[in-house]
Amino acid sequence: LCAYGRSQQFFFKSKCCEVIYQQDPPTDDHVFFIVDRNVAWSRNSTLFLSAGEHIKHFSCLKEILNYLYVKEADRGTILCVVGGGSLCDIGAFAASIYLRGLSLMLVPTTLLAMVDAAIGGKTGINFKSGKNIIGSFYPANKVYICMKFLDTLSDQEFKNGLAELIKTAMIGDAILFTILRERIHDILHKDLNILLDIIQRAITVKGKIVEQDLYESEGVREHLNLGHTFAHALESVSDFSYSHGDAVAWGINAALHVGRYLGISDATYACEVQELLSSYGYRLKVPYKPELLVNAMRYDKKRTRDHLRFVLQENAQRTIVQSVDRRCIREVLEYLVL
């Protein structure tokens, strides 16, 4: 069982990223902190920001860079970002460009940021209507996992992270998948020991994938996008009234339906995943026309004229990336809408 006091190391190209499990964030005096205002924690030398997707913007980047300048940050400065995925993304981006790179610590405070955003080095801000259009690959030197932050997290934010955790289990950890199936009650009631264990397992899967493919150039990192082409379409069609977690859960199920339609996905496995998603309260049918959802995929980065590239699964741990005809997607979506 994972416990406080443990740490893991990943090597993202030549950079070592240490993940440390402890009660509190670091408190070193020479560290500059950027902290999410919704997080119950503070230190000297802190810039507080009201986090959320809106902060991944040039104006906030300028505020962070200005703070570093006024505080006379130098090459020896360590920047520590305490917050959810949005603050981790912009804070890490600022660290990557200020003086051509400051030492970076991340203290993710949402479940999603713990298992996903803080691990793997993707940083960024949004630009015009595009998400994460400007950014860099800049892994943190250290990531602190401090479970107490989960106490104040809303159920909706918790579910956002849980959907990514389920996806990660499907891709790379059969034991994690079993724990998620067997300990639903404990997980939803935030049992600390179980949460520590599943978070560490999810971080291990993501860390190992990113070690193989930091720049998403050798294919395997693409597996982490399981369900996401569908999820992005749903978020866009619903004008973001579906949260990211709800959209990802629906998207995972949709990817398995496509896999079954093409004779790729194992039927028993697809049913197990569907049951698991329902048990955690995710809705598996949505009130939008298939045509609308397919149209919303037209901006997907992985598209060609008639085909879209999808991450699909044969069964647990066997993940593939395949081009699928738009007509097939439209037909499958008929079963996934109300």
Ligand SMILES: NC(=O)c1ccc[n+]([C@@H]2O[C@H](COP(=O)([O-])OP(=O)(O)OC[C@H]3O[C@@H](n4cnc5c(N)ncnc54)[C@H](O)[C@@H]3O)[C@@H](O)[C@H]2O)c1
């Ligand atoms: N870099 C990556 O690899 C990667 C991966 C996945 C997601 N992301 C990015 O992460 C962002 C989403 O992150 P998120 O889901 O953490 O959302 P978020 O950072 O927007 O936080 C959601 C809300 O929770 C609040 N919050 C944060 N910690 C809290 C706590 N402990 N208690 C109470 N409230 C708290 C925040 O203030 C905010 O209002 C997106 O911008 C997405 O693009 C990045």
